[in-house]
Structure formats: structure tokens, C-alpha cells
Amino acid sequence: MTSRLMFRVLGALVAFALLARIPVGFDVGFKFDAALAVIWAFGLLSLVLLTGYVGQISLCQATFAGVGAYTAGMMVSSVHVDYLVAVIAGVVVAFALGVIVGLPALRLRGITLAIVTLGIALVFDRYIFQDHAFEWFTGGTGGWRVGQATMFGLRMDSSTHLMAAYLVLLALFCLVALLLVNLHESGAGRRFRAIRDSELAAATMGVNLTRYKLLAFGMSAAIAGMGGSFYPLVAGSVSPQPFWLFTSLQFAAIAVLMGVRYVPAAALGGAFMAFVPDVLTRYGHGTFMGHAYEISYDWFQIAVGVLLIVQLIALPDGVWGDLRSRVRHARSAAGAVGGRRVKVA
Amino acid sequence: MTMLRVRDLTVRFGGIVALDRVSLDLNRGEILGLIGPNGAGKTTLFNCISGVVRPDTGSIYFDNHSLTYAPVHERARLGVARTFQNLQLWGSMTVEENLIVPMDALGRRNTFSDALYLPFSGYAERASRARARAILHVLDLDPYARTLAGDLPAGIQRRVELARALAMRPRLVLLDEPAAGLDAQETAHLAEVLHAVRQRFHVSMLLVDHDMSLVMRVCDYVYVLDFGKMLAKGEPSAIRNDPKVIAAYLGEESKKLPGDIQTIAAAKKDERPLLEVSKVAAGYGGLEVIRDINLTVRPGEVVACIGANGAGKTTTLRAISGMIHPRAGRVMFAGKDVTGSTAERISKLGLIHIPEGRGLFPNLSVEDTLRLVSNTAGREVDISPAFKLFSRLRERRHQLVGTLSGGEQQMVALARAILSQPRLVMIDEMSQGLAPTVVRQLFEIIRVFRDEGIAVLLVEQFVESALDVADRAYVFEHGTIGLSGPAVELRSDRKLVAGSYLGSAVDAAAIASGNGNGHHADPALMEIVSVRVPAKVKRALEQRAETENRPAGAVVVELLEKVDDQ
Numbered sequence: 001m002t003s004r005l006m007f008r009v010l011g012a013l014v015a016f017a018l019l020a021r022i023p024v025g026f027d028v029g030f031k032f033d034a035a036l037a038v039i040w041a042f043g044l045l046s047l048v049l050l051t052g053y054v055g056q057i058s059l060c061q062a063t064f065a066g067v068g069a070y071t072a073g074m075m076v077s078s079v080h081v082d083y084l085v086a087v088i089a090g091v092v093v094a095f096a097l098g099v100i101v102g103l104p105a106l107r108l109r110g111i112t113l114a115i116v117t118l119g120i121a122l123v124f125d126r127y128i129f130q131d132h133a134f135e136w137f138t139g140g141t142g143g144w145r146v147g148q149a150t151m152f153g154l155r156m157d158s159s160t161h162l163m164a165a166y167l168v169l170l171a172l173f174c175l176v177a178l179l180l181v182n183l184h185e186s187g188a189g190r191r192f193r194a195i196r197d198s199e200l201a202a203a204t205m206g207v208n209l210t211r212y213k214l215l216a217f218g219m220s221a222a223i224a225g226m227g228g229s230f231y232p233l234v235a236g237s238v239s240p241q242p243f244w245l246f247t248s249l250q251f252a253a254i255a256v257l258m259g260v261r262y263v264p265a266a267a268l269g270g271a272f273m274a275f276v277p278d279v280l281t282r283y284g285h286g287t288f289m290g291h292a293y294e295i296s297y298d299w300f301q302i303a304v305g306v307l308l309i310v311q312l313i314a315l316p317d318g319v320w321g322d323l324r325s326r327v328r329h330a331r332s333a334a335g336a337v338g339g340r341r342v343k344v345a
Numbered sequence: 346m347t348m349l350r351v352r353d354l355t356v357r358f359g360g361i362v363a364l365d366r367v368s369l370d371l372n373r374g375e376i377l378g379l380i381g382p383n384g385a386g387k388t389t390l391f392n393c394i395s396g397v398v399r400p401d402t403g404s405i406y407f408d409n410h411s412l413t414y415a416p417v418h419e420r421a422r423l424g425v426a427r428t429f430q431n432l433q434l435w436g437s438m439t440v441e442e443n444l445i446v447p448m449d450a451l452g453r454r455n456t457f458s459d460a461l462y463l464p465f466s467g468y469a470e471r472a473s474r475a476r477a478r479a480i481l482h483v484l485d486l487d488p489y490a491r492t493l494a495g496d497l498p499a500g501i502q503r504r505v506e507l508a509r510a511l512a513m514r515p516r517l518v519l520l521d522e523p524a525a526g527l528d529a530q531e532t533a534h535l536a537e538v539l540h541a542v543r544q545r546f547h548v549s550m551l552l553v554d555h556d557m558s559l560v561m562r563v564c565d566y567v568y569v570l571d572f573g574k575m576l577a578k579g580e581p582s583a584i585r586n587d588p589k590v591i592a593a594y595l596g597e598e599s600k601k602l603p604g605d606i607q608t609i610a611a612a613k614k615d616e617r618p619l620l621e622v623s624k625v626a627a628g629y630g631g632l633e634v635i636r637d638i639n640l641t642v643r644p645g646e647v648v649a650c651i652g653a654n655g656a657g658k659t660t661t662l663r664a665i666s667g668m669i670h671p672r673a674g675r676v677m678f679a680g681k682d683v684t685g686s687t688a689e690r691i692s693k694l695g696l697i698h699i700p701e702g703r704g705l706f707p708n709l710s711v712e713d714t715l716r717l718v719s720n721t722a723g724r725e726v727d728i729s730p731a732f733k734l735f736s737r738l739r740e741r742r743h744q745l746v747g748t749l750s751g752g753e754q755q756m757v758a759l760a761r762a763i764l765s766q767p768r769l770v771m772i773d774e775m776s777q778g779l780a781p782t783v784v785r786q787l788f789e790i791i792r793v794f795r796d797e798g799i800a801v802l803l804v805e806q807f808v809e810s811a812l813d814v815a816d817r818a819y820v821f822e823h824g825t826i827g828l829s830g831p832a833v834e835l836r837s838d839r840k841l842v843a844g845s846y847l848g849s850a851v852d853a854a855a856i857a858s859g860n861g862n863g864h865h866a867d868p869a870l871m872e873i874v875s876v877r878v879p880a881k882v883k884r885a886l887e888q889r890a891e892t893e894n895r896p897a898g899a900v901v902v903e904l905l906e907k908v909d910d911q
Contacts, residue, residue, distance in 0.1 A: 190445060190446045191446060191450055198434070204395065204426070207446065207447075209418065
């Protein structure tokens with residue numbers, strides 16, 4: 001174990017310890033938001049790998065999460081397996097779908113790839129998640145109800161065990177995030193980044209494009225699917241709405257907003273996606289200077305759009321990326337050499 | 346022994362035959378040059394060997410493996426590496442990382458052991474890093490190991506490209522115009538580096554370049570392509586004096602006698618210059634392409650800029666017309682200082698620049714394209730003179746420009762220029778990709794320009810035709826102007842012009858000393874680079890080298906050659 005790896009492990013542990021304490025004092029609504037934040041953070045993390053490392057565009061990450069969610073819901077409701085098995089099944093199915101979606105990416109890039117993945121998101125949204133022909137997979141119009149489940153043989157109830165689900169999710173997130181940071185600096189990560197910078201040069205230098213692009217899509221889908229497969233446990237049921245087309249677009253927008261090349265930005269974006277709309281609907285109404293106002297969920301969409309424009313001009317490397325380099329710059333300008341310089345990917 | 350064997354390769358793009366039954370042999374340890382004028386098919390052949398283009402017929406063998414249809418990364422596995430003319434380094438990675446990617450792309454490490462940081466991965470990582478440092482050391486790149494490749498100046502990026510290709514442990518390196526954009530001194534240094542690389546890494550090389558001085562310095566053998574066919578092959582000294590090759594580069598020797606042109610040039614001599622360029626330098630990013638350019642064009646005069654590819658002709662035009670900003674010097678046009686002015690403002694003064702590729706709108710019809718002139722001129726322009734000049738365009742007035750042939754498109758560009766009644770037209774590579782008969786027609790038009798009192802500044806690869814039509818000419822060499830004078834004089838001194846293309850300036854002494862390696866090498870690092878041989882064999886070699894009092898490398902080469910012969 002090198003010192004750099006130790007530092008990273010330590011960082012992951014500290015992050016877990018800090019984040020684990022946050023929702024303790026919250027009411028049920030915010031506890032749900034906290035768990036949801038980690039689920040969305042998985043979706044954003046999948047884009048850090050796919051777009052940030054490998055440079056591939058995908059507008060169907062919510063579809064991968066949805067497939068994970070429905071697979072897990074089906075496994076628990078109809079086969080009654082332990083929830084852990086259901087998660088593994090969700091990850092495997094999402095991985096497989098990711099590899100299939102990756103096939104067109106072998107030929108396409110840029111805007112055409114974006115359109116194709118958008119089409120895939122639309123097809124799943126309309127014709128699979130909401131279609132009667134796939135009721136065996138989606139559990140019909142009501143979706144799967146996962147009121148009760150067992151994990152590690154322990155009973156997990158969606159309404160009373162939100163904290164436990166949150167902790168499991170968070171631990172897994174910290175682990176996957178750590179692996180991704182490691183990957184960035186390793187040989188395979190460099191091969192991914194080589195594809196991002198110049199596909200032609202990567203192929204010429206012996207990087208098997210077919211293999212690494214499919215692997216990237218598969219791994220990315222698996223990460224999104226891992227988050228999604230916890231959705232039934234957290235929400236108690238699965239419905240098409242959280243995994244519709246618009247969530248995929250939101251993933252892309254918020255990943256860019258927060259900094260698509262940075263792992264911690266995914267956590268930041270997840271919290272943003274889960275908490276901000278809820279806070280707005282809870283506290284976003286009242287009277288201001290005699291006028292009644294109400295800030296609805298629609299305002300959140302507009303705010304994301306405006307923030308994205310501001311970010312692209314002011315913080316081109318994303319909120320996290322630019323703040324990080326600014327802090328670093330300030331620190332080196334002040335002449336403070338605070339220990340080793342450690343790159344947080 | 347033949348290492349790379351290309352047989353009867355044919356490539357067609359649509360109706361154009363880019364390569365016509367081309368064959369080529371490259372022997373082990375050889376540096377082979379591949380040259381030819383623009384559009385000869387060098388790049389196509391290069392791309393077939395590196396796997397970017399698939400040939401229609403023919404075969405490519407590398408050490409008894411068929412490469413003809415092998416995927417690109419498979420070629421890397423077999424030991425074929427390449428560099429790119431338009432630098433393809435991974436800009437967001439450090440130089441060191443750029444070298445490690447090809448090393449472990451060919452290794453056994455996998456994604457999951459890397460993410461988990463297993464000890465095996467860590468060991469491989471350290472070994473790769475040490476080897477990368479060693480290669481950087483040989484190429485004199487040690488100070489840049491930790492710099493992001495994208496931040497380096499282009500000249501150094503070229504060397505990093507070579508280093509990255511070597512990191513694959515290749516047996517054959519394909520070099521795509523490694524001297525593009527380098528000046529004479531840097532080119533000389535590159536020649537030294539290439540010799541050092543061959544000695545230390547035991548690689549063969551295939552070198553495609555326009556820069557003849559480099560080819561003449563480093564290549565053991567040269568193939569010449571022209572119009573998709575193998576025109577000649579032989580030792581560099583023989584190639585340089587081959588009349589067929591000189592003709593291919595300079596065009597057919599013209600038989601036309603200069604009568605009236607000379608008198609016009611003489612008459613113009615004292616007039617005030619319309620365009621005056623003094624001591625201009627310009628470039629892109631970290632690369633300075635031209636420096637110290639002095640050039641004048643008088644009203645109604647036709648001036649040609651000739652010289653090898655990459656000598657800075659196009660950049661000069663761009664610096665004049667305001668497409669790029671000059672870094673030094675002054676550009677005067679029609680008595681006004683237009684240095685660093687915008688392209689739009691300069692064109693309003695009456696200077697039209699027809700860039701390479703003609704700058705047309707493919708989805709406009711011929712008539713609409715010409716009518717646009719009214720728009721830029723700010724007044725209603727009668728377009729009928731253009732049809733009088735180019736009767737062919739009248740027939741096609743409603744056709745979209747993009748569907749016209751290359752020659753017709755060039756006519757549209759010229760017609761558009763003449764309609765706006767400019768004082769100076771600059772034309773970049775007018776004849777590129779066009780058949781000789783079409784080119785002749787276009788040059789007739791240039792005469793019409795002169796008759797109308799419009800000055801013309803030409804950049805041209807068909808030297809003979811350009812000198813036929815021009816009053817004066819400048820010969821570009823490595824970003825500066827080498828020769829200049831009345832076109833008649835330059836044309837009569839064919840040898841002199843040929844020298845600037847085929848690099849006769851390279852003296853024999855430089856070729857001989859090119860084999861030496863300029864910088865001091867660290868023996869410990871060299872050890873890592875050299876081929877791994879069993880210790881017993883190594884000892885025997887050392888002993889033999891000592892008794893015969895010559896370097897061990899020479900003994901190895903001799904032995905390998907013996908094995909090959911058997």
C-alpha cells in the first residue's frame with residue numbers, strides 16, 4: 001500500500017463518517033431525500049466515468065438506473081430473494097444493457113451518439129417501463145411494492161429503516177468513488193483518458209477501442225444501476241416517473257454543472273438533485289412585500305438551466321473543478337506548502 | 346531481410362485512383378524515405394500501412410504477418426508504431442503518462458486489478474515509469490516528463506510523439522512528416538535524433554516527408570511516388586539527380602519564351618509598391634512558422650510564391666490578409682498600415698484572399714454566390730462580366746457550387762474575386778487537385794487579371810506554370826525567403842530552384858556527421874532501454890567486442906545480419 005492509496009482510503013472513510021451523521025436529526029422526508037441523493041449521486045458518478053474519463057456522451061443514464069431498480073424490484077417481489085442478491089442482479093442486468101448501448105458508440109461520437117442514447121432513453125421510458133407487454137418486469141401500472149425486504153438476513157422496512165438503507169448506500173458509494181479515483185491514475189484509467197483525448201492515437205498505440213469503449217459503457221451502466229437498484233428499498237415501490245427521459249437529461253446537465261471530471265462533484269450534484277426541489281416545494285411559498293408567491297418544481301428546472309449557462313461562462317471546469325483549482329491556486333500563491341499535493345481525481 | 350513487404354496496393358476513393366499497384370520493400374534496420382509531390386498518394390500509402398485506410402486490392406506483410414486487414418491496435422501488438430503529422434498526443438496527460446499508455450496497453454494488466462490497486466499493478470506501474478524516463482532521456486526530453494503534453498510547443502510535441510511511438514517497443518516506426526513546421530536547425534537536430542534512435546532502439550523506420558533535406562540526411566533508400574504510381578526508387582543521391590523526380594516536383598519544363606513579361610517587369614520596377622511586407626513573423630500556438638519575410642507587390646504585377654510544402658507560403662498570405670496576426674514586422678497595403686487589422690477591414694481596401702480550398706459555400710448556386718458580391722461591396726454589382734469571362738459558368742449558373750468540379754469551383758472563386766474589383770488578389774494553391782488542362786485554363790485567367798490592372802500574389806506548387814505567368818517570384822525555404830527575383834531569371838536557373846525543393850544545400854559533411862549522437866547519455870538509463878539478451882550471450886558479445894576493439898552494438902548487428910542471410 002502506497003501512502004497515496006492510504007490517503008485516499010482515509011479520505012473515503014472520513015467522507016463516509018461525516019456524511020453518515022448528516023440526516024440523523026432530519027424528519028422522514030429529508031431522510032428520504034438523503035437516500036435519494038446517494039442514488040442520484042451514483043447516476044452522476046456513472047457519467048464521471050463515461051464522459052469525464054472516456055469522453056463518451058450518454059443521455060440514457062437514468063434508463064440504466066431504472067433497469068437496475070425494476071430488476072431489483074422484480075427479484076424481491078416475485079422471487080423473494082435477499083435484497084443484496086437483488087442489487088447484484090440489478091447491477092449485472094444494467095451492465096449487460098450498458099454493453100449493448102455501447103455498441104453504437106463504437107461507430108458514433110459526439111452529437112450523433114447523444115441522439116442515439118436519447119432514443120434509447122425514450123424507448124425504455126415509453127415502451128418498456130410503461131408498456132403492458134413488460135408487466136412481468138415492471139410489475140404493472142402500480143409498479144413493484146417493496147414494503148418489506150431482508151438484507152443480510154435482517155428485516156429492512158422502507159418506512160422505518162430509511163437510515164439503514166442510507167448507510168448501506170453511502171458505504172457503497174464511498175467504495176465505488178474510491179475505486180474510480182484509483183482507476184483514474186492507473187493504467188486502465190490512462191487508456192480511458194487516451195480514448196478521450198485522441199481515439200486515433202489510442203488505437204495506434206495498441207489500445208483496443210472496442211473492448212475499452214464497451215467496458216466503459218458497461219461499467220458506467222453498472223454504477224448507475226447499482227444506485228437505481230436501491231430505489232425500491234428506499235421508496236417502497238418502483239414507478240417509471242423517476243427514471244424517465246428528463247432525469248437522464250438532468251443527469252447530463254448537473255454532471256456538467258458540478259464538474260464532470262471529478263468524483264466528489266457527483267456527490268455534490270446528487271445532493272443538489274435530491275434536496276433543492278424538495279426544499280423549494282416545502283418552503284418556496286409565502287408572501288413577499290404583500291404579494292403571494294409559490295416556487296414550484298418547475299422553477300428548479302429553470303434554475304438548473306440558468307445555472308448551467310452561468311457555470312459554462314464563469315466556471316468552465318464545473319463548480320467542483322474550478323473551485324478546487326482556485327483553492328489550490330490561492331494556497332500556492334500564499335506560499336503555504338501544506339503537506340503532499342494529492343490529486344482528488 | 347525484408348521486414349515490410351507491400352505488394353500491388355491499389356486504393357480508390359470514388360472515381361479517383363489514389364494508389365495504383367504500388368509495391369515497396371523495407372529491410373530490417375533500414376530508414377526508408379517515401380517522397381512525392383502533393384497528392385501523389387504518400388499519405389494514402391502511409392495510412393494503408395498504419396491501418397487507417399483499407400486497400401481495395403494488394404497485400405501488406407510485416408514479418409510474415411498479414412497486415413492488409415488487421416485492425417489498428419493489432420498492428421501495435423505486432424510491433425508497428427507511428428507518429429502523426431497533426432500531433433495526436435493526449436493533451437490532458439503528462440508526457441510521462443503519454444509514454445506509459447502504449448507500454449501497458451500491450452501488457453497484461455486489467456481494469457479491475459488497477460482499480461483495486463493490487464500489488465501486481467503497482468509493480469508494473471513502477472517498471473513502466475522507469476522505462477518511460479529512460480526513453481525520455483534518450484530523446485533529450487527529461488525536463489518535460491511531468492508537463493501536460495498539450496502545454497508544450499509543437500516542436501517538442503513532435504519529439505514526444507516519437508518517444509511515445511518508441512514506448513511500444515516497436516520494430517518498425519512509421520513517421521508522418523516529422524519535420525513539418527521545423528526550421529533548418531531543428532530539422533538538422535531531428536536527423537541526429539533519428540540516427541540515435543535507430544542505434545539505441547534497434548528499430549526500422551519509414552519516413553514520409555516533404556522536407557527533402559531531412560530525407561536526404563537520414564534515409565538509406567528512397568521511394569518516389571507521383572500520381573499514385575511508384576515513379577522511382579534508389580539511394581538518396583541518385584534520387585536527387587533523377588530528371589524524372591525533378592520534373593515531378595517542378596512540373597514539365599516549359600518551352601515558352603519570355604518576351605513581353607520581361608518588359609512589363611522592367612516597366613513596373615519603379616512604381617510605388619501596392620503591398621509592402623517588411624520583416625514579418627507569424628505562427629500558430631507555440632510554433633513560429635515564418636520569420637523575417639520581406640516582400641513587395643506593385644500595382645498590376647503578378648508575383649509568385651514557390652517553395653516546398655511547409656515552407657511558410659500559406660502562413661505568409663494569412664498574415665497579410667489578417668486571418669492571423671503577425672507577431673512582428675509591418676504590412677502596408679495601398680499606403681495604409683494594415684498590420685494586425687481585421688480580415689474584413691483589409692478586404693474592404695481591395696485585397697481579396699482566395700484560400701486553399703477556395704472558401705466557397707457549397708449549398709449556394711453559382712449565381713447566388715456571385716450576387717453575394719453586391720452584399721460585401723455595398724452596391725449593386727453586375728454579374729454578367731463574370732459569365733463573359735467564364736462561359737462555362739453561364740451554363741451552370743443555377744447549379745449548386747458544391748456539385749461543381751474542382752476546376753469550375755476555382756472559376757467561381759476567381760469570378761467572385763474579379764467582380765469585387767480588387768486591387769490585389771492572393772490565390773493559395775489554385776491548381777491543387779486539378780488536371781493539367783484545367784490548370785492551364787486557370788493560368789490564362791491570371792493574365793486577364795493583369796490586363797485589368799489587378800495585382801496577383803500566387804502561392805503555387807506547379808513551379809513552371811507559375812513562373813510562366815508571373816513577373817517576379819519569391820522562393821520560400823524553412824519559413825524565410827531564400828531566393829527572389831524576376832521570374833525569367835529564376836526559370837532559367839532551374840537547378841537553383843530545384844535545390845530549394847530537393848535540398849541540394851545539404852552538404853556531404855552534414856550527412857556523415859548526422860550519425861553521431863549529440864548529447865551525453867546516462868549509461869544506467871541506457872541499460873534499461875537496450876534489448877534484453879541472456880546474460881551468457883551478453884558476456885560472449887562483450888568479450889568479442891573487446892578483443893576486436895569495437896562497440897558491442899556493431900558486433901550484434903553483424904551477427905544478426907548473418908542470421909538473416911541464413
